[in-house]
Amino acid sequence: MQQQANAQTDMNNEFADIFTETACPSQDQLLAYVKGELSASERHEVEKHLQDCELCSEAVEGLSAISRKDQIPGWLRQAKWNVLHTLRRKTRRKKKANYYLYYAIVVLIVLFMAIALFWIYYFSRR
Template sequence: MNEHFNDIFVTTGCPTQQQLLDYVQGKLSAEERHEVEMHLTDCEFCSEALEGLSNIKDKEKIPGWISEMKWDLLKKLRKKYRTRRKTENYISLAVIILCIIFLVLAIFWAYHFAVKH
């Protein structure tokens, strides 16, 4: 994945998505489970994420859904980024064209006044 669209859990002290999934699926050791539970007491975001994961009946399908959602979001972000870049390119092109027009007009006026005097 592009570094502009990193996983939000990577840059925080929060458990990874995989740790939360393993917690919900009961795959963590007692020590890892305790660490996640300690974090959940202080982090509302992770608590709500865990609550949402816990409400899903087919927990084995969660990783596929997450992967699919990530790719969908990434596609939308890239499309938005490309659209913004295209707009910036058009603005740059317009500025360059205006500069050329003003330069041509300045040369015309300078030549016009030089010939008349």
């Protein structure tokens, strides 16, 4: 479990720009809004934002449709973990592909040098 937490921290740092802060309410605020746990002034601010933000409006609509709202934070953490894990795997594959490309280039250079040395040796003996 500790290893998973460390891996998650590493991935969060590596892909931190994906989940940047915005002017939108936080996930917790939207969930509290759906549950009816916000004060009147907080509720008003969220409603004002929802009028201008289609993404947050759709998020609230989706959250409202979920019957087991107490499990939503865990699902969100798991979804974020899955996205970060997938991105990390993809970047790791790209890095491996780059190593294979470098290896192929080095092999070609060595091969061309061997051919050049053979030609120099062959033509210098004539």
